Amino acid sequence: MIPDREFIKTPEVPGPTKEEVRCIVMCKSKILKGDVVADIGCGTGGITVEFARKAKEVYSIDRNPDALEVTEKNLKKHGLLIKANLLEGDALEVMDEIPDLNVLMVGGSNGELSSIIKKGYKKLKDGGRIIVTSILLETRAEAVKTLQSLDMIPDVVEVSISKGKITKRGTMMIANNPITIISATKV
Amino acid sequence: MIPDREFIKTPEVPGPTKEEVRCIVMCKSKILKGDVVADIGCGTGGITVEFARKAKEVYSIDRNPDALEVTEKNLKKHGLLIKANLLEGDALEVMDEIPDLNVLMVGGSNGELSSIIKKGYKKLKDGGRIIVTSILLETRAEAVKTLQSLDMIPDVVEVSISKGKITKRGTMMIANNPITIISATKV
Amino acid sequence: MIPDREFIKTPEVPGPTKEEVRCIVMCKSKILKGDVVADIGCGTGGITVEFARKAKEVYSIDRNPDALEVTEKNLKKHGLLIKANLLEGDALEVMDEIPDLNVLMVGGSNGELSSIIKKGYKKLKDGGRIIVTSILLETRAEAVKTLQSLDMIPDVVEVSISKGKITKRGTMMIANNPITIISATKV
Amino acid sequence: MIPDREFIKTPEVPGPTKEEVRCIVMCKSKILKGDVVADIGCGTGGITVEFARKAKEVYSIDRNPDALEVTEKNLKKHGLLIKANLLEGDALEVMDEIPDLNVLMVGGSNGELSSIIKKGYKKLKDGGRIIVTSILLETRAEAVKTLQSLDMIPDVVEVSISKGKITKRGTMMIANNPITIISATKV
Numbered sequence A, B, C, D: 001m002i003p004d005r006e007f008i009k010t011p012e013v014p015g016p017t018k019e020e021v022r023c024i025v026m027c028k029s030k031i032l033k034g035d036v037v038a039d040i041g042c043g044t045g046g047i048t049v050e051f052a053r054k055a056k057e058v059y060s061i062d063r064n065p066d067a068l069e070v071t072e073k074n075l076k077k078h079g080l081l082i083k084a085n086l087l088e089g090d091a092l093e094v095m096d097e098i099p100d101l102n103v104l105m106v107g108g109s110n111g112e113l114s115s116i117i118k119k120g121y122k123k124l125k126d127g128g129r130i131i132v133t134s135i136l137l138e139t140r141a142e143a144v145k146t147l148q149s150l151d152m153i154p155d156v157v158e159v160s161i162s163k164g165k166i167t168k169r170g171t172m173m174i175a176n177n178p179i180t181i182i183s184a185t186k187v
Helices: A019-029 A046-054 A066-079 A093-096 A113-123 A137-149 B019-029 B046-054 B064-076 B091-097 B111-122 B135-147 C019-029 C046-053 C063-077 C091-097 C113-123 C139-149 D020-029 D046-054 D067-077 D090-097 D113-123 D137-149
Strands: A034-038 A057-062 A084-088 A101-106 A122-135 A157-168 A172-176 A177-186 B036-040 B059-061 B084-089 B101-106 B125-133 B155-167 B171-176 B179-185 C036-040 C057-062 C085-089 C099-104 C124-134 C155-167 C170-175 C178-184 D036-040 D056-064 D083-090 D103-104 D124-134 D155-167 D170-175 D179-185
Touching: A019 A046, A019 A101, A019 A122, A019 A157, A019 A177, A019 D020, A019 D170, A034 A046, A034 A093, A034 A113, A046 A057, A046 A066, A046 B046, A046 B155, A057 A066, A057 A172, A057 B101, A066 A084, A084 A093, A084 B111, A093 A113, A093 D124, A101 A113, A113 A137, A122 A137, A122 C170, A137 A177, A137 B171, A137 C085, A137 C139, A137 D170, A157 B155, A157 D137, A157 D170, A172 B135, A172 D137, A172 D155, A177 D124, B019 B046, B019 B101, B019 B125, B019 B155, B019 B179, B019 C019, B036 B046, B036 B084, B036 B111, B036 B179, B036 D056, B046 B059, B046 B064, B046 B101, B046 C036, B046 D179, B059 B064, B059 B091, B091 B111, B101 B111, B111 B125, B111 B135, B125 B135, B135 B179, B135 C155, B135 D020, B135 D137, B155 C139, B155 C170, B171 C139, B171 C155, B179 C046, B179 C057, C019 C099, C019 C124, C019 C178, C036 C046, C036 C091, C036 C113, C046 C099, C057 C063, C057 C170, C085 C091, C091 C113, C099 C113, C113 C124, C124 C139, C139 D170, C155 D155, D020 D046, D020 D103, D020 D155, D020 D179, D036 D046, D036 D090, D036 D113, D046 D056, D046 D067, D046 D113, D056 D067, D083 D090, D090 D113, D103 D113, D113 D124, D113 D137, D124 D137, D137 D179
Parallel strands: A034 A057, A034 A101, A057 A084, A101 A122, B036 B059, B036 B101, B059 B084, B101 B125, C036 C057, C036 C099, C057 C085, C099 C124, D036 D056, D036 D103, D056 D083, D103 D124
Antiparallel strands: A122 A177, A157 A172, A157 A177, A157 D155, B125 B179, B155 B171, B155 B179, B155 C155, C124 C178, C155 C170, C155 C178, D124 D179, D155 D170, D155 D179
């Protein structure tokens, strides 16, 4: 994974998703070289860049133009702009314009998580994966419920990471906020 | 417990120990009304104030004068100054001046954790308790080893707390840094 | 707190709530000597026993007769049976029979969390507290939403505790399952 | 990653390392196709199998013959036996027989962590990685200290994972034991 410090950041745009969380997201995505990915709520672009390294094509969607701008900068920095398509707007509308998907990644959903999952499911090829990262108590339960309503079997992983900060007095453990990764496969 | 926001804070002085951690520390201390407590490395005074509410007398020790000043302010704010004795200086020296203890609490040890525990053990009455809170990888292991060298049986609890921040979009979970609470009883 | 091993256990009845969690629950309850408490879904009785030690009277409700039987045994073991009233049945029905409350504790709700909170709220005296412990992703969000619908401000704490098991090779950290404690005060 | 259930298990042999932890270990290893890896204390072989999928060659060392037997079965099951060399014996002795390494992975050390790291360091090519997974309070601090004594900069990550178990009543969160992953690069 790319270290967190290797991403350009912008105030007001959340992310990048922390290294260890990106790592688990990529594992859960079972991404393959030829895959097409949508990254909904791409924020700083941490996840977009990782998918761009491994997949054929990424559609990065955010309704915040600042997010798309910094995602573009991070793609450029890592020489991956050619792999990505940056789409500004409401996810539910923009998703109409994208091709069928192997992976639907939802990192931000602006209160429309359930509709985004359902719309993405229709675009998903057989064997395709949906992955939701959630930092809100409410969206965790909503993701599980929505995936179940689509007859998918959700894999739910709550991840709490603390990182050691080496100081003169010893290794101080600093917590990252917990994040829940919900994923499922379209059979 | 007193809410975190009810403590006066000062830059550069760590603390107060978070509400839920103070809560577990107090439970582990099995504090009784007539008890005498030493709080080594009292910092902002969060733990000192809680012990002052429940015990007979607290000796709060820190080598940082700013820590003692803010601990004093917090004791005053909660009407408990009369219960506490504020002692500035190196813990190993200052501990010579204090009476026998029911509870030795070590929240900060400036690299002398092992010696502080051993010295405190001598001051500890039968049935007395030692409690160490540790945010460093190294001091956790050191506390366990030192307590074992004194034939005490350490109770080791690693506590990771996340608190919900209510936002318009939902309940965002914010992590506190993990802390390890090591405690033991003198038989 | 009473150590976990000091509770009688029965197969099929969940609990007792772990020592450190009982400790935080008691802190959040701000329990006072004269208080009346209802413990909904009392299970093994761990929380009931702690409230019985500190409050005036506890109403322990469970629809599983085995739960009430083991709760009774644990109350007897700790000499606190006189403080408790054991009520078998569906919480929503049984709650009609109990007096006004200072603390409503919900540890188990059999899919009726929202209704139990709302019914308990009506029984709650001004300044009274509602506390919900949740091990399910879904009930955490439901508790927050229900408390907000009653104009209460939820305090949400997710607690992850690991306990050290002393072995010849060192201190092995063993995780307890995470639990979320949601609490609020009736203004 | 290979799901946990896809590994053959044997009583008394620890592991396999859980999927999400294997995932982070692989990310931290920055493994490349041509790499040579040693897996010290290979246990059930979970980590060995993952390295065998991505690297050129793995040397799996354990002093427990049952561990090597089950590791061999798991390599066979995943068609990777050809990539691995199974070596029974004390790590410090067996390490003399292996070639230079790109990755030293230490999952079990039988009280000799510091010596194993130091010996492995000598075998490590420039740019090579050392990774230690620790479930003991003591070995975490020991790994950091040893890596620092070799002028390496340790990356310390404590990982707490809970997995959702879908039940009729909701998604029950079940904790895995916390594990600390310490890694460093030879400059």
